[in-house]
Each structure stands twice: as C-alpha cells, then as structure tokens.
Amino acid sequence: MPELPEVETVRRALASVLENHYVAAAFVGRNDLRWTLPENLAARLLGRGFTSIDRRGKYVLMHLDQKEILLLHLGMSGSIRIHDTPPTLDKHDHIMLTIAASPTAAATHYVVLNDPRRFGWIDLFPAAHQDTHQLLRNLGPEPLGNAFSAAHLQAVFKGRSGPVKNALLNQQLVAGIGNIYASEALFYARISPRRKAATIKGQRAERLAAAVVKTLHAAIEDGGTSLRDHIQPGGEIGYFVQRLAVYGRDGQPCQACTTPIKMIVQSGRSSFYCPRCQG
Numbered sequence: 001m002p003e004l005p006e007v008e009t010v011r012r013a014l015a016s017v018l019e020n021h022y023v024a025a026a027f028v029g030r031n032d033l034r035w036t037l038p039e040n041l042a043a044r045l046l047g048r049g050f051t052s053i054d055r056r057g058k059y060v061l062m063h064l065d066q067k068e069i070l071l072l073h074l075g076m077s078g079s080i081r082i083h084d085t086p087p088t089l090d091k092h093d094h095i096m097l098t099i100a101a102s103p104t105a106a107a108t109h110y111v112v113l114n115d116p117r118r119f120g121w122i123d124l125f126p127a128a129h130q131d132t133h134q135l136l137r138n139l140g141p142e143p144l145g146n147a148f149s150a151a152h153l154q155a156v157f158k159g160r161s162g163p164v165k166n167a168l169l170n171q172q173l174v175a176g177i178g179n180i181y182a183s184e185a186l187f188y189a190r191i192s193p194r195r196k197a198a199t200i201k202g203q204r205a206e207r208l209a210a211a212v213v214k215t216l217h218a219a220i221e222d223g224g225t226s227l228r229d230h231i232q233p234g235g236e237i238g239y240f241v242q243r244l245a246v247y248g249r250d251g252q253p254c255q256a257c258t259t260p261i262k263m264i265v266q267s268g269r270s271s272f273y274c275p276r277c278q279g
C-alpha cells in the first residue's frame, strides 16, 4: 500500500505534467472505485486547468481552476502512469486524462489511473471544503511539516495503552505513515514496536521523531531517483525499490547487530524488528 513517500513521488510526477496545464479530454471507465465516483466526473473535468498539486498524508490534492480540488487516494493497489503518446488502456485503467497546454491544444501527456483491486478513491469538491472534508479533517500533522516534533508525539501518545507501532499507524495522530515506514522508523529509533505508546517520552520521543523524519526523507529521495531513472515510459509511478532495514526481512540478520529480524502481528498487521536493538 502506498505510504507518504510513494504518494509524494506520485505528487511530484503529477505536478511536473499537470501544473498550468488543462484537461483536453477525460475518460472515466466506471462509476465506482472503492466508493461511487463524483457524478459526471469526466464532464466536470473537461477543459479545467490545474493550478498546483499538493499532498496531505496519503492523499494527492490536485487544485483546479474555479477553486476546486480533485482528490486521489491510491488505496491498496492503485497506480498512476504518465504517457507521452496515447496508451492502449487495459481493463484496470479506470480513468485517463489527456493533458494539454490549453483546453484545445495538442496533448502533451496522458495520465492514467490503474487500480486492479479498486480500493482507491477519487473526489472532486470545492477547495473551501478542504478543512471540513470527511477524509481530511481528522488527519494529524504532516511528519515532514513544522507541526511535527518529539513534543507532538509525546502529547498525542499520552494515555495510549496500545503499542507504539499501532499509534504510528493512526492517521489522526500523524498523517501518512503506514506499515512499512512505522517498522523502519522504530528500528532507527531503537524502540520495540510492542512498547506502550504512552511510554514514548523524552529521549525516546526525540529518537522516534527524528527516525520518522529520516526514514521518510530517505524514501522520498529513493522515489525521486526512481523518477529520474525512469527508463520505461509509462511505468507505474510511486512503486520503487525501498532500502529497508527490517520490513519484510524476518529471519535475516539485523544490519546493526546480526541478530535475526523478527516478525510479529499487531492488530492484523505485520511488524518487523530486531529483538536485540529494539529490546
């Protein structure tokens, strides 16, 4: 499932082709993904211009002229492809926008949303509703923004008896972290995923906040590299090779101490950690 770094990679790729460009043609192949798509979506996007492309947590927010936002969440299996010649769509390509420098100019790019499992979602709403939108209003601060700090983690973890791993996945406490980067950040912070969230204070909170930032920055850098090194036009954007220390590495030696990495299941999600470094 795409997490903050993958979504940020998608945002950057979309920004490079959408900003100051227009929808010259819009194809919407079905009326639902995870939920029903906005009514008349294709007609409502036709001729519209993109002003800026933002991200909030795992959501891409595409700002349109006339003060509207096209929201994208990739769900479990969604991906974006950007082509510079008209692609042949497959059955899981649900949406395609033909992009041009003006609504009637020749196409510059074709942006395709593919989603085999259809857990992704799309919405189109007035920009004025961003702060009250049901999917956005309860999101915690951006971990790479100014509102995120050790003090923030300590404050929102206070009184939480559940494990810190689960607390990191709670989008209301901090936005954008998923299963992969929660395990990675806890490794670099040398904190057990099983430790009670309420006990993350002082130095531990400092280490965790720093590890979250470091882990996400490193992954965004890898995503950026994947964009620059993109040799196959039309490849999926946002799925890149991550340099992971613990995630998916159960049984393999810890890179710090060679103890085998352990996997446990917490709230139905797998967590990976070094029992020695994160004791």
Ligand code: ZN
Pocket (backbone or CB within 6 Å): 254, 255, 256, 257, 258, 259, 274, 275, 276, 277, 278
């Ligand atoms: Zn270790």
